[in-house]
Every structure is written in structure tokens, then in C-alpha cells.
Amino acid sequence: MGFCLINHVAVAARYAIEQLHLERVAIVDFDVHHGNGTQDIFYDDASVCFCSIHAAPFYPGTGTIGEIGGPSASGTTLNVPLPFGVGDRGYRRIFSEIITPALRRYKPQLLIASAGYDAHWADPLGPMVLSVAGFAQIAHALRDLAAELCDGRLVLSLEGGYNLEALGAGVVATLRVLSGNDSGPDPIGSIRAGEPDIDGVLHILKRSHPLLI
Numbered sequence: 001m002g003f004c005l006i007n008h009v010a011v012a013a014r015y016a017i018e019q020l021h022l023e024r025v026a027i028v029d030f031d032v033h034h035g036n037g038t039q040d041i042f043y044d045d046a047s048v049c050f051c052s053i054h055a056a057p058f059y060p061g062t063g064t065i066g067e068i069g070g071p072s073a074s075g076t077t078l079n080v081p082l083p084f085g086v087g088d089r090g091y092r093r094i095f096s097e098i099i100t101p102a103l104r105r106y107k108p109q110l111l112i113a114s115a116g117y118d119a120h121w122a123d124p125l126g127p128m129v130l131s132v133a134g135f136a137q138i139a140h141a142l143r144d145l146a147a148e149l150c151d152g153r154l155v156l157s158l159e160g161g162y163n164l165e166a167l168g169a170g171v172v173a174t175l176r177v178l179s180g181n182d183s184g185p186d187p188i189g190s191i192r193a194g195e196p197d198i199d200g201v202l203h204i205l206k207r208s209h210p211l212l213i
């Protein structure tokens with residue numbers, strides 16, 4: 001739909017399954033937009049678990065909680081649609097209360113992240129308020145998950161990010177965390193904004209999603 005010519009993450013996941021003979025690959029998409037292409041490609045394929053955290057209602061308009069996979073792969077799509085204005089605190093909860101327990105159930109052998117940085121507060125497109133420190137926290141969560149579940153096998157593929165300073169700083173913080181360092185100083189800082197309540201979204205997911213009930 002205009003942003004991607006080739007879905008690198010989907011190619012990587014399919015390659016891991018067909019050429020490297022893995023049975024289960026998980027994709028975590030923290031780009032602020034719903035990963036509609038990746039979801040579509042693997043919607044009825046239980047060998048790939050696709051998790052997307054995104055703003056809603058927002059472009060491209062897909063990614064509701066009820067989209068959980070096709071008849072042969074029910075529960076292997078997990079969408080976390082969020083109101084505008086979620087930041088570091090909300091994303092921390094999503095990783096600890098939703099993504100981590102869901103992937104512990106799925107047991108991936110490889111973790112791939114669609115690493116978009118357009119949920120930063122300074123991003124001109126994304127309506128979220130993550131800071132660089134928040135992206136570092138996401139990198140920590142992914143690294144810990146990969147260490148626990150798949151012998152540290154983790155691939156990040158750069159996706160969105162339309163404020164180049166925030167994008168660069170987010171990538172640097174991510175790489176620092178992945179290489180075992182602290183995330184370093186946040187050159188852009190955070191904004192003081194009350195985050196919206198996401199209890200409702202988390203509650204519905206915990207009550208209804210096959211990987212969480």
C-alpha cells in the first residue's frame with residue numbers, strides 16, 4: 001500500500017521455515033502502523049505467529065483484536081490496537097502482559113521484529129509518545145524473549161520512522177541494548193503527557209485471545 005515494495009520480514013520468516021526447516025517463527029511488529037501485509041501473508045499459516053502493536057483507528061485501518069488468524073491458524077495472529085498517545089509505560093505493560101506470555105505459549109524458534117520507530121513522540125506521522133528510552137525498553141524485552149525462548153535468535157528489520165533524529169537515536173539505543181550495553185543517553189528526551197487508559201484493550205485480549213486465555 002505504498003510503504004513497502006518487498007516485505008523483507010515475511011521473506012525472512014518464509015526462508016527460515018522452508019530453507020532452514022524451522023517449525024515456528026514469531027514476528028513482533030512495533031511499528032506504529034498495523035502490519036497489514038505481514039498479517040495477510042501469514043494469516044492462515046500457523047508456522048508464523050504475527051503480533052502487531054499499533055495505533056487505531058489509523059492507517060491502514062486493519063488490525064482489530066478480533067483478527068486472530070484463519071481457520072487453519074486460529075490464534076497465531078495477535079493484534080494490539082491502541083488509542084493515540086500511548087508511551088513508554090503503556091508499551092512496557094504490553095510487552096510484559098501480552099507479548100511475553102503469548103510468545104511463551106507459542107514457543108517460537110526464531111524471533112523477528114518489524115522495528116519501526118514511528119511511535120516516537122516527535123514523529124510527524126505517528127500519534128504515539130514513546131521516547132528513545134522506551135524503544136530501548138522494547139529492545140530489552142525482545143532480547144530477553146529471544147534468550148528465553150529461542151537461544152537468542154533475534155532479527156530486527158528497520159521499518160518506519162519519519163523524524164530522522166528520533167529514528168537514528170532509536171536505532172542506536174536498540175543496537176546498544178542488543179550488544180549488551182546500557183541504552184545510553186536519550187538525546188531527544190521525553191514529553192510529559194498523561195497516557196490514555198489501555199486497561200480495556202489488555203483486558204479483552206487476556207480474556208479472548210487463544211494464546212492468552
Ligand SMILES: [Zn+2]
Pocket residue numbers: 031032033116118159160161
Ligand atoms: Zn509505520
